[in-house]
Amino acid sequence: MPRPKLLTFLLPALAGALLIAIWHFIRVTLSEDFRFLLPAPSEVITAFSEHGNELWRATLNTTAGATLGFLAAVVVSFILSLLLSISPLVRVTFYPYLMLLQMTPIIVFAPILVLWVGPGLKSVTIITFLICFFPLAVNTTQGLVSTDRNLVELFQLYRATKLQEIRRLRIPAALPYFFTGLRIAATLAPIGALVGDYTAGSSAGDGGGLGFQTIIYSSQAKYPALFATAAACCMLGFIFVAGVLSLSWFALHQWHDSYERADT
Amino acid sequence: MQLVSPAVTANLPASASVAIEFRSVEKRYGQGPIILDAFSISAARGDFIALIGPSGCGKSTLLKLIAGLSPVTRGELIFPKSSANDSFPADPSSRTGSLQQDLAYVFQDPTLLPWLTVADNVALPLDLRAAPSSQRSELVRDALALVGLTSRAEYYPRQLSGGQKMRVSIARALILSPQILLLDEPFGALDEMTRDHLNEELLAIRERLRWTAFFVTHSVAEAVFLANRIIIMSANPGRIHREIRVDLPYPRTPGTRRDSAYHQLVDEVSQLLRSIEGLVAV
Numbered sequence: 001m002p003r004p005k006l007l008t009f010l011l012p013a014l015a016g017a018l019l020i021a022i023w024h025f026i027r028v029t030l031s032e033d034f035r036f037l038l039p040a041p042s043e044v045i046t047a048f049s050e051h052g053n054e055l056w057r058a059t060l061n062t063t064a065g066a067t068l069g070f071l072a073a074v075v076v077s078f079i080l081s082l083l084l085s086i087s088p089l090v091r092v093t094f095y096p097y098l099m100l101l102q103m104t105p106i107i108v109f110a111p112i113l114v115l116w117v118g119p120g121l122k123s124v125t126i127i128t129f130l131i132c133f134f135p136l137a138v139n140t141t142q143g144l145v146s147t148d149r150n151l152v153e154l155f156q157l158y159r160a161t162k163l164q165e166i167r168r169l170r171i172p173a174a175l176p177y178f179f180t181g182l183r184i185a186a187t188l189a190p191i192g193a194l195v196g197d198y199t200a201g202s203s204a205g206d207g208g209g210l211g212f213q214t215i216i217y218s219s220q221a222k223y224p225a226l227f228a229t230a231a232a233c234c235m236l237g238f239i240f241v242a243g244v245l246s247l248s249w250f251a252l253h254q255w256h257d258s259y260e261r262a263d264t
Numbered sequence: 265m266q267l268v269s270p271a272v273t274a275n276l277p278a279s280a281s282v283a284i285e286f287r288s289v290e291k292r293y294g295q296g297p298i299i300l301d302a303f304s305i306s307a308a309r310g311d312f313i314a315l316i317g318p319s320g321c322g323k324s325t326l327l328k329l330i331a332g333l334s335p336v337t338r339g340e341l342i343f344p345k346s347s348a349n350d351s352f353p354a355d356p357s358s359r360t361g362s363l364q365q366d367l368a369y370v371f372q373d374p375t376l377l378p379w380l381t382v383a384d385n386v387a388l389p390l391d392l393r394a395a396p397s398s399q400r401s402e403l404v405r406d407a408l409a410l411v412g413l414t415s416r417a418e419y420y421p422r423q424l425s426g427g428q429k430m431r432v433s434i435a436r437a438l439i440l441s442p443q444i445l446l447l448d449e450p451f452g453a454l455d456e457m458t459r460d461h462l463n464e465e466l467l468a469i470r471e472r473l474r475w476t477a478f479f480v481t482h483s484v485a486e487a488v489f490l491a492n493r494i495i496i497m498s499a500n501p502g503r504i505h506r507e508i509r510v511d512l513p514y515p516r517t518p519g520t521r522r523d524s525a526y527h528q529l530v531d532e533v534s535q536l537l538r539s540i541e542g543l544v545a546v
Contacts, residue, residue, distance in 0.1 A: 150375045157331055157369050158392045168392075172379045255379045255420045 047224035062209035066193035069128025077136035085144035110199035119202035127196030143177025289339035314491035322502025368437035374429035
């Protein structure tokens with residue numbers, strides 16, 4: 001469907017300009033004493049160039065933790081979901097613990113993790129993994145067991161092997177569910193890495209990530225730099241989600257109803 | 265669409281060798297009620313048998329028994345062709361290979377895989393076999409030509425209409441050249457025009473590929489138009505109520521629907537059905 005290209009760019013740009021205008025307006029209404037609470041957009045940009053090196057390094061560290069944890073969660077949850085979907089016995093045995101994993105408060109767990117594997121990338125990766133794992137495992141398992149009964153019968157009729165049924169039927173049928181999980185995990189991964197870094201990051205090894213930088217800037221009352229850190233986090237999250245959305249588009253747009261029909 | 269010259273006509277079954285025989289077949293699920301009771305018929309090769317009756321009379325169950333998707337509880341289901349191992353064991357897992365290759369099922373829904381193109385959907389029965397077929401593309405092309413969808417080979421199912429999807433489903437069923445074709449209300453969800461048209465196509469294909477068909481339907485007109493034998497069933501438990509022979513000559517064309525013999529049969533079967541439903545209501 002042809003969409004008015006101009007509008008799709010113009011409208012968000014206008015909304016952005018409006019937001020910045022409101023930001024300025026609020027700032028000027030604040031009395032001088034409180035203006036430090038809301039740095040001007042220009043100050044944030046200055047902070048970016050002032051702290052450019054450390055912010056860049058911190059962003060790279062957080063990106064590494066988020067990516068590794070995310071990918072590990074995708075691989076492990078997929079294997080676990082396959083096992084869960086194949087055997088009802090395995091499902092009954094482990095499902096409660098999967099739920100329990102989701103309930104585990106990461107903030108409490110983080111200090112112990114630091115003792116186990118040390119601060120830095122390893123801890124951040126594991127925390128990201130734990131946060132991403134649950135939505136992926138639950139959605140993928142759901143997808144693998146929700147295969148259309150008629151299609152399963154069709155495969156039985158043509159005497160498909162169990163492996164064929166999984167590879168050619170259950171996995172492709174589970175893809176939309178898998179991508180739902182992946183979208184949720186993609187929004188959680190940068191947050192997970194940030195939280196992980198906040199609680200288990202350190203300047204000792206790699207200089208820490210954005211979470212660690214948050215601690216430093218707030219203790220030093222560098223508020224424009226905090227805003228710059230937040231902007232970097234947003235950017236990272238945006239890249240994650242955009243990446244997963246395009247992956248999902250490639251995998252599903254030709255056949256799945258969630259995408260507009262490529263008309264003939 | 266007329267796919268066959270009217271010269272290739274034969275009133276079936278000519279040489280009535282038996283394709284399937286039911287001997288007092290009984291079916292129940294677990295300890296549940298009897299779905300199918302003392303069911304005995306013998307289907308000759310080339311028979312087109314329509315199964316009609318109130319819901320719950322075990323029509324669809326009957327197809328599942330033939331397909332081996334569900335085991336027979338009591339009695340025997342015999343496929344005389346396989347000489348070594350005549351009678352069908354109640355347990356479908358103990359069946360030998362060649363039998364089910366000879367059999368295809370067209371479900372109520374098109375049951376297409378939405379992530380495969382039309383061509384790949386049609387090729388599915390080939391692709392699921394252990395040995396890859398060297399004639400894959402040829403067979404797909406022929407099957408699609410039979411149902412008139414050659415130009416849609418690279419489409420995805422969601423780009424097709426309901427009738428087209430059903431055609432793909434039929435092409436998929438025909439690709440292994442089955443001896444027995446099971447159709448479970450395949451056109452029930454389609455509008456009447458499309459349904460009539462697909463019925464004509466189905467008979468045209470039948471003129472070329474002589475399978476034995478079991479066709480479950482709720483439409484009396486459809487049953488009379490397609491079948492040479494109509495089995496009217498009653499429910500609770502499912503039993504054969506009456507069998508009607510349809511002696512209208514094949515190939516049948518849209519003109520057959522204007523035949524007075526056709527109308528008489530439709531009336532007769534409808535009245536029989538109404539009498540059964542009366543029995544059920546009392």
